Amino acid sequence: MQATHENKAPRTATRDTVKLNPCDNVVIALRDLQADEQPFGVPVPLTNSVSRGHKIAAAAIAEGENVIRYGQIIGQAKADIRPGEHVHVHNLGMGAHQQDYAHASANTPLAMINEGRTFQGFHRADGKIGTRNYVGILTTVNCSGSVARFIAEAAEKSGLLDEFPNVDGVVPIVHGTGCGMSGKDEGYATLFRTLAGYAQHPNFAGILLIGLGCEVMQVADLVGGRPIRQDGVLRYMTIQNEGGTRRTIERGLEELRGIAELANQATRQPAPVSAITVGMQCGGSDGYSGITANPALGYASDLLVRHGGTTILSETSEIYGAEHLLTRRAETPEVGQKLIGRIHWWEDYTARNGGEMDNNPSPGNKRGGLTTILEKSLGAVAKGGTAPLRDIYKFAEMIDKKGFVFMDSPGFDPCSVTGQVAAGANLIVFTTGRGSVSGYQPTPCVKLATNSEMYTRMAEDMDLNCGDIVTDGVSIEAKGEELFEILIRVASGEKTKSEELGFGGVEFVPWQIGAVM
Structure with a gap:
């Protein structure tokens, strides 16, 4: 067929x-x-x-x-x-x-748009552009997570940022791993890429890196004797070296003030739309996802690519059965084969862990009308539009090519988004039919409702209704153009619904691969 x-x-x-x-x-x-x-x-x-x-x-x-x-x-x-x-x-x-993969048989380039569109972003020393200007507290291990939160809470109570109006806030990035793991396997390399990616993210003006001191993921290994960020706005410490919790909090507040002073010097300046990198997600999908919001996002993805920007499709377990649609669009046969290599890795990964690739759809997906992973995947790949597939990246691997790309990840939304942010996404677009609620600091998330009924019920959480494609006959092209304009406004500082609600505190979820020891 x-x-x-x-x-x-x-x-x-x-x-x-x-x-x-x-x-x-x-x-x-x-x-x-x-x-x-x-x-x-x-x-x-x-x-x-x-x-x-x-x-x-x-x-x-x-x-x-x-x-x-x-x-x-x-x-x-x-x-x-x-x-x-x-x-x-x-x-x-x-x-x-x-499936007949037919590698690189339908990779028709899109006509580029040279309108000189810009947004208002934060220019970083490494040439990247941020859409937000946060200060991050990054942890190497679960054991330093509470102290990171204590520092962030103390900064808020003290009003530390009141004198720094250009700083959007302090974001503690905490997680449940970093020790009890091998120091040399695939799981370690994946976590290392994830933490390093957040430390370099353009939406962070500066980073305070905190470890315990005795963990597998060592601060010294992450820093490597040099600043993780080229502009040098990086401070680091370990709780054991500082002499315990109280002293680490006190020192942490001092360091945050110094970082915030530097961060406050950044102001929004015009930047080309080509500097936008969008991570594309769907969660809580329903029978409308592949009809309304996903193809509308696909059209917006093509628009951004035509303006020289970058879009990232992920969730490997949720393109299963539709991967042949992507291999055909691969820029070269080698790119298509790389994608199939990840598919085979996933087949082995699920088998050795007692799972199966048809574990999806979820109960909520099924109540919304989806039946098999093949059906769900065919709707999910519509997010990727029609642009040629330029390359395949590992989870949290830094994206170094413009255009439409694929990053390997689980289908578990917070984990997949974590990888996309680490890879450089400075915006996230998330389509949902059942009504997923979440947000992803430091990267703003635009929520798309697939159906008008859910949008009406959960309007405080949704940024755009795509259900009117069905109810009112709005074209997918018109809805994609509307979304594209929203992306430019959000990149320039307009807050999304999830930002207004304060999401982002628990959505950093690194992918844990391998034995917990």
């Missing part, structure tokens, strides 16, 4: 249903439908009620036959399915599947 996933408005849509591709043998309900109703695109009345976002058989599907959505296989029928029947977990399963 032809491997396409058109980033355009549905071909056949009514108020009742949508058929996403002429080859599909299912339609998607656009409202809650009752038994005995006969919606458009279904040849007989419904045998059962079907919730919005769920699938309905548009034709008879024999047991073992492929079920087609987006013009792609999303699984096989577990029993004979009659026209008008609800198609979901009770009668649709994964089944065996093989």
Whole structure:
């Protein structure tokens, strides 16, 4: 079957249903439908009620036959399915599947846009541009996490930042690892990249690095005898060297003041839109995700790439079954093969840990209409638009190419975003159908609702409603352009809903790989 996933408005849509591709043998309900109703695109009345976002058989599907959505296989029928029947977990399963990767066969470059668009950002000494101007307290190990929080709390209570109006705040970056691990395996290298990436992030004007002193992830190894940031705004200490908790807090406050004085000298200045790097995520997905918010984000991704910017697709376990759509867009066959190498790593990783690649979708995804990981993945890759895939990166590996790229990560949202931020994302865009709530300091997160009902219910958490693509006939192109303008405003300092609510305190989640010892 032809491997396409058109980033355009549905071909056949009514108020009742949508058929996403002429080859599909299912339609998607656009409202809650009752038994005995006969919606458009279904040849007989419904045998059962079907919730919005769920699938309905548009034709008879024999047991073992492929079920087609987006013009792609999303699984096989577990029993004979009659026209008008609800198609979901009770009668649709994964089944065996093989993909034709056709590496680099459809990597058509996008036409570049040279309009000279700019945003107001913070210029750093290493040439990167920040969208925020935070001071970070970075921890090497779980054992220094509480002290980092104590320092941040003491700074807030003392009003330390009152005299530094250009500093957005103090962000403690704490986590649950850094010791009880090997000091030379893949897990150690992954954590090292993650911490080093945050220490160099352009949304931090300066960093206070705090360790305990005896942990595996040593401060000295991270610093390496040189500043992690080229502009030198890095201070570091260990609790054991300072003489305990109280003395570390006192010293930490002194160091924060010095960092804040330097950070306060930074002001927003015009910067090219090409300096924006967006990490793209979806979580709490539903049957609308691949119809509304994800393709709208894909259109905005293409716009940013055409302006010379960078977008990062991730969540390897949630592109499983749709990776052939990305390998075709690989810039070279080698890039496509690198992606498949990560897929094979994941197959081994899940198998040796007693898991399976079809562990997704989650219960919430299924209530929203998704059935198999193939179906979820086909909707998820729509976030990546149509641009050529320039390269594949490991988790938290620094992105060094412009354009559309892929970073390997789990599908667990806070962990995946942590890797994207470490890799250099200075904005995050997060699509959700069920209503995920989260935020990711130091990088602002723009939340997209896939459906109007959830947006109305959770408007205080959502930055943009994409449900009007279905309810009001708004085009995906128009919604993508609206999102692109939001990204420029947020990059220039406009606060997102998650920032206004104060999210970001618990969403730093490094990927722990390997034995905990």
